[in-house]
Amino acid sequence: MKYDFKEIEPKWQKAWADNHTFQAVDFSPKKKWYGLVEFPYPSGAGMHVGHIKAYSSIEVLSRKRRMQGYNVLFPIGFDSFGLPAENYAIKTNTHPHDITEKNIEHFTEQLKSVGFSFDWDREFATSRKDYYKWTQWIFEKLYEKGLVFRSKTLVNYCPHCKVVLSNEDSQGGKCDICHSDVVQLSKDVWFLRITDYADRLLSGLDSVDYPESIKQQEVSWIGKSTGAFVNFTLAGTDEKLEIYTTRCDTLYGVTFMVVAPEHPVLDKYKDRIANWSAVEDYRKECAKKTEFERTQLVKDKTGVKLEGLAAVNPITGKEIPLFIADYVMMGYGTGAIMAVPAHDQRDYDFAKKFGMDIVQVIEGGNIEEEAYTGDGQMINSGFLNGFTNKKDSIARMLEELEKTGIGHKGVQYKMKDWAFNRQRYWGEPIPLIHCPSCGTVTVPENELPLELPPVSNFEPGTDGQSPLAKLPEFVNCKCPKCGGDAKRETDTMPQWAGSSWYFLRFCDPHNENAFADKKKLEYWMPVDHYNGGMEHVTRHLLYSRFWHQFLYDIGEVTTPEPYAKRTYQGMILGSDGEKMSKSKGNVIDPIDIVKVYGADALRTYVMFMGDYASAAPWNDESLKGCKRFLDRVAALTDIATAEKEDPKLESSLHKTIKKVSEDIENMKFNTAIAALMSLINEFTKAGSITKNDLVVFIKLLSPFAPHMTEEIWQQLGMNEDGKTFLTVSEWPSYDEAKTVDSVKTIGVQVNGKVRGAVELPVDISKDEALALAKAEPNVAKFLEGKTLVKEIYVPGRILNFVVKG
Missing domain, CATH: 3.10.20.590 (Ubiquitin-like (UB roll))
Structure with a gap:
């Protein structure tokens, strides 16, 4: 058979669409399977081949599941609010809505050209009001349950995007969107109390099938530790400075304390601080630094010793110096730390610079050269002397702290509450109203969605206010409780809001009365297999699990976890071995590949590049090799003339069925394709094969190269009615005895x-x-x-x- 992909691929894409072949059926008697990919952000740059790899694992599994008789939900939508569209809109003087819808149209064209088996009837975009109505509804439920609060705090602020960023959005001190340096500003911020769910987010990992690397990233980000809260007294006062430590057994080695430059105790006792002007100067310097700059370990140690203000070590009763230093943050722990320089390298470096005492309380190492951070016998530690087990010495010190009322056992988390508001236009309006009499109240449910008003000027204000604040007709409103004059909240939600529950909307995307019907949620959830990027493990994955667990708690969903299984893909690098980026000119548009080599060649190559979870550079020669393989497959129709099965081929065929079946399940797509390449070599060597041999072969290849195999299926007379598609035929089975x-x-x-x-x-x-x-x-x-x-x-x-x- 001569295979003209330019004619054949559009033919079968239209046939599948006309027949609704990939439409998921609610409440089908078949066993359900819900496969999900991280839906794309429709940027102006369009998709590159990395997106194709990201979606291809669930695509291959979805096609195999249909052939195994499952009712498959494999949906697609668009995560369409956010800064990139708005920044581009400002640059080109066009509206974000128009740009977004145009980009969605282009992304859709790209995805359809590759032949993905998405259920397009369930497509939605998070920036459309019929979707964000329910994002606002969920936010109001969080607010009603006390999981939304407002607080003045130091925030990560991007001067270029003019927006507040969460820690997750500014890792390494850089804005995730524009990669500019972020700065610290004191602002009023809406937070979601994700820390209330920290333990649930940890324990939930025991019930899901995630790679260990993903679980460990989540565990590390949450950063749960068990330790002790200890009260140090300010010398000459009744003021308590609470610290948190995981090593209360080293209290005898505390020789000084450090508080954050923003700590309120400083202003309270500033009249006692003789060098107050130095404190103020240092505070100004700290305000210029990002959180990343302040907390990184490898940097020059800076600080100011407070003259006239000291602390008291509660165990030894000795007065110890008190410092301010930028590496202590008010947002972490209590904003104060105890310093044990003999056994903590950062404290050691600080003590050396400022001439502080270094008292060794754990035997070992050489503290003349560096801190000793290992285990050993307790020394210089009063009632702990002689203890050799860290666990025992911590337990004994905790006993003493609680007996004397100095401290108590406690738990801390590295994860902070989620900074949830943005001072930008292109996002979900936060559905809150500020009333002078009633306080902050929610927009009534029957008035949702609170629509994003049309504006001509959506540039962020230099005063840090949202563009919505410039619209009196939006801001001024009536309080829904008392009817008096009130003002709307003008900040918008972050892009993460819409993606925190989108998997639920796919279960019932056109419901006008609820975010999804509970019976449909019960039928489809949880997601059976979710694939996405490792870069979203500490943000989207945590956020969406948090929202889902909350909805479970209030009885809106029926499963405690949203995703039964989660996997990830490695990046496709440019042919230069670098990460693909427009600026480097190494981005490859899938449509360009489809036009020259065909969708099946692209799909097969992307799955054949190497280990799915590992990064691999693009290679044109390997792509051409996959195209040649498909040409050989097309030629098999010429030798499918044998009447009887060759016993040697029979064994090879059953081995290949087993291997391809197992390799797809284990996401070893490259070795599955390699097995098919080996089998075609045996077919060619044999000279002739039976029609059944060819049918089995194209069924195994179908998830990778669906257009060509569908065409061969028809050429063999298997689709005479035009509706009996290979893509929903029965997956081949093998006889174990024949694989030996x-x-x-x-x-x-x-x-x-x-x-x-x-x-x-x-x-x-x-x-x-x-x-x-x-x-x-x-x-x-x-x-x-x-x-x-x-x-x-x-x-x-x-x-x-x-x-x-």
Whole structure:
């Protein structure tokens, strides 16, 4: 068969669409399977081949599941609010809505051209009001349950995007969107209390099938630790400075304390601080630094010793110096730390710089050179002297702290509450109203969605206010409780809001009365397999699990976790080995590849590049190799003429069915394709194959190259009615007995060196095997005239003759 992909691929894409082949059926009696990909952000740059790889794993699994008789939900939508569209809109003086819808149209064209088997009837975009109505509804439920609060705090602020960023959005001190340096500003911020769910987010990991690397990233981000809260007293006052430590057993080694430059105790006692001007100067310097700059370990140690204000070590009763230093943050822990320089390297470096005492309380190392951070016997520690087990010494100190009222056992988390508001236009309006009499109240449910008003000027204000604040007709409103004059909240939600529950909307995307019907949620959830990028493990994955767990708690969903299984893909790098980016000019548009090589070649190559979870560079020659493989597949129709099954091919066919079936399940797509390449070599060598051989082959290849295989299926007369598609035919089964070789080739050794080879039936006796080996001409030459000392035969593995003479 001559395969003209330019004609064949659009033909079958239209046939599948016209027949609604990939439409998921609510409440089907078939077993359900819900496969999900991270829906794309429709940027102006369009998709690149990395997106194709990201979606191809669930695509291949979805196609296999349909052939296995499942009712498959494989949906697609668009995560369409956010800064990139708005920034581009400002740059080009066009509206974000218009840009977004145009980009969605382009993304849709790209995805359809590759032949993804999405259920397009369930498509939505998070920036459309019928969707964000329910994002606002969920926010109001969070607010009603006390999981939304407002607080003035130091925030990560991007001067370029003019927006507040969460820690997750500004890792490394850089804005995730524009990569500019972020700065610290004091602002009023809406927070979601994700920390209230920290333990649930941790324990939930025990019930899901995630790779260990993903689980560990979530565990690390949440950063749960068990330790003690200890009260230090300010010398000469009744003021308590609470600290948190995981090593309360080292309290005898505390020689100074450090508080955050923003700590309120400083202003309270500023009249006692003789060097107050130095404190103020240092505070100004700290305000210029990002959180990342302040907390990184490898940097110059800076700080100011407070003159006239000191603390008291509660265990030793000794007065100790008090410092301010930028590496202590009010947002972490209590804003104050105890310093044990002998056993913490950062404290050690700080103590060396400022001439502080270093008291060793754990034996080991050489504290003249560096801090000792290992275990050992407790020394210089009063009632702890002689303890050699860290666990025992911590337990004994906790006992003492609680007995004396100095401290108590406690838990801390590294994860902070989620900064949820943005001072930008292109996002969900926060549905809150500020009333002078009633306080902050929610927009009534029957008035949702609170629509994003049309504006001509959506540039962010230099005063840090949202563009919505410039619209009196939006801001001024009536309080829904008392009817008095009130003002709307003008901040919008972050882009993460819409993606925190989108998997639920796919279950019932056109419902006007609820975010999804509960019976449909019960039928489809949880997501059976979710694939996405590792870069979203500490943001989207945590956020969406948090929202889902909350909805479970209030009875809106029926599963405690949203995703039963989660996997990830490695990046496709440019042909230069660098990450694809428009600025580097190494981005590859999938449509360009489809036009030259066809969608099936692109799909097959992307899955054949290497280990799915590993990064791999793009290689045009390998792509061409996959195209040649498909050309050979098309040519199989010319040799499908045999009447009887070749016994040798039968075994190979059953082995390949088993391997491809298992490899797809284990996401070893490259080796599944390699197995098909090996089988086609055997077909070609045999010269002819049966029609059934070809049918089995194209079924196995179908998830990777669906257009070509569908065409061959029709050429074989399997779709005469135009509705009996290969893509929903039955997946091949194999006979385990036929996957085991009946004959095996074994090398024959003489004195440990291979001298020949024999084909032996797997059930042959030892005597028969030895006789056949001796008769092999090459082996016989090395045995002739020699004395046979020993015969060694391990069935299926070793055949060795030991001779002398």
